[in-house]
Amino acid sequence: MRTKDQTISLWLAPVTAAVLLLAFCLFRGFLPPLSPAMSAEAVASFYKENAGWIRLSMVIMNLWGIMLIPFYMVIVIQMKRMATPSHVFAYAYLGAASGGGALLALANLFWLMAAFRPDRGAELIQLLNDLGWMTFTAPIGMIVAQNVTLALAILMDARPQPVFPRWVAHYSIVTGILIAPGALAMVYQSGPFAWDGLFAFWIRNSAFALYIAVMFFVVRAAIRQQAVEEGVPA
Amino acid sequence: MSATMMDVSARLASAMPTPAPKAHIQYRRNSKLDQWICFWSIPVFYVFFGLVFVCLTRTMPPPSANVSQAGAISFFQSVAGVTNTHIGFALLVFSLGFYAMNNALVVVQMKRMEGVSQAMAYAYIVVLSLGALPGCMFIAIVYSVAAMRPDRDPQLVSMLYDMGMLSYVGSLGCFVAQYVVFVIAVLLDKRRIFPKWIAYFSIWVIFTEILAGPIFAFKTGPFAWDGAISFWLGTVVWVFWQFSFTICLYKAIKRQPLDEVVPA
Numbered sequence: 013m014r015t016k017d018q019t020i021s022l023w024l025a026p027v028t029a030a031v032l033l034l035a036f037c038l039f040r041g042f043l044p045p046l047s048p049a050m051s052a053e054a055v056a057s058f059y060k061e062n063a064g065w066i067r068l069s070m071v072i073m074n075l076w077g078i079m080l081i082p083f084y085m086v087i088v089i090q091m092k093r094m095a096t097p098s099h100v101f102a103y104a105y106l107g108a109a110s111g112g113g114a115l116l117a118l119a120n121l122f123w124l125m126a127a128f129r130p131d132r133g134a135e136l137i138q139l140l141n142d143l144g145w146m147t148f149t150a151p152i153g154m155i156v157a158q159n160v161t162l163a164l165a166i167l168m169d170a171r172p173q174p175v176f177p178r179w180v181a182h183y184s185i186v187t188g189i190l191i192a193p194g195a196l197a198m199v200y201q202s203g204p205f206a207w208d209g210l211f212a213f214w215i216r217n218s219a220f221a222l223y224i225a226v227m228f229f230v231v232r233a234a235i236r237q238q239a240v241e242e243g244v245p246a
Numbered sequence: 247m248s249a250t251m252m253d254v255s256a257r258l259a260s261a262m263p264t265p266a267p268k269a270h271i272q273y274r275r276n277s278k279l280d281q282w283i284c285f286w287s288i289p290v291f292y293v294f295f296g297l298v299f300v301c302l303t304r305t306m307p308p309p310s311a312n313v314s315q316a317g318a319i320s321f322f323q324s325v326a327g328v329t330n331t332h333i334g335f336a337l338l339v340f341s342l343g344f345y346a347m348n349n350a351l352v353v354v355q356m357k358r359m360e361g362v363s364q365a366m367a368y369a370y371i372v373v374l375s376l377g378a379l380p381g382c383m384f385i386a387i388v389y390s391v392a393a394m395r396p397d398r399d400p401q402l403v404s405m406l407y408d409m410g411m412l413s414y415v416g417s418l419g420c421f422v423a424q425y426v427v428f429v430i431a432v433l434l435d436k437r438r439i440f441p442k443w444i445a446y447f448s449i450w451v452i453f454t455e456i457l458a459g460p461i462f463a464f465k466t467g468p469f470a471w472d473g474a475i476s477f478w479l480g481t482v483v484w485v486f487w488q489f490s491f492t493i494c495l496y497k498a499i500k501r502q503p504l505d506e507v508v509p510a
Contacts, residue, residue, distance in 0.1 A: 104284065143388070
């Protein structure tokens, strides 16, 4: 097995993280996050005033947001190297990762559609904005499933020197727990669990970003280990 | 029954190749713990699924397809109960992750088949990862958005009402592809990982998906999204199928020899 493609995909992760961070900062709706309590008129005027920035940031996210998938697939390949009884968790991880990617792409389109004709009726802009935020924030089941299946695979890895160290399993579970309250954005429209709240926005997204950063080093170590094991240059 | 079991295990023994183990395979643990975890996620997922759709959000059986705008609003205001809709779909988006584990299990079992390439296993996981969005996630998003502001323009509430139900009852292709892929694999499989009858049963389920096609044209009668044929017949058949399929899956894992090496 070669490791060169894995190394390239690995380095796509920080590039993608940087691009997403850039898009995140350019989208005026994120810093601070738009409140679900805003009136339709307030939402419509936000899109009117910031249409250019919203388009720029969301096109950037559109172009590069899905580029995390190769990195996730490196994790799948590393999971398949683990001495687990079967590869069932690797396939579950793969399925969950593609589901999550589709949701990000959909949320991004809703925001872009809202910014396309901001002089549309205010209620329509508000609806597109609601759909964008709900799609972005609430359906966390796929990310949580990725973290849980990865954790289970790591814990069952019977190699003398595990592919990923055991603490990564615990860290994945903790991150999953921090991301899970995002689902409550479907329940609350104000407070810490609303889509602009402490848990559903700040903690959920920071936990995700930190997780990608940590996993970069974890995956890099695993690829190096694989290269040494198979006697190929990394 | 036991005769078939013996027949199957005899066939298993004769069909089992003994591939040369790769370096790392020798420290695989002889256990099926990971598959059992994924297996038990199936009942957990369907308990959530039933709780959410039947009890909390009252979207199963579906509300009427023949409603006025005011009817759609009152569905979100009172029929479902705003709080229940919210909590229900929050639970659903959380539990949908289990669905990925259910599907991965079928992939592993399909990879054990003989006389079938792994294309079918990969097709299976791709169509279901794809189908989760229109078939299940979309109604959760759209109905939560509708329920969060029932005082929106009535036309918009009514549109969200239709969008949710049409996507939930009317996402057909991903599931047709799932059954077709499964049928091809099971019928070609020389090892009989799954019995042939479940493949024939799956062909039946494909017909029920086809019978749900007319929901896009009818608002009343048996072909509406809450109709006797498009919804009830299809759902009853599907529930029986899902039950039988889960039992077949259980037996397939149970019969899998502990030391069997599944192709990577």
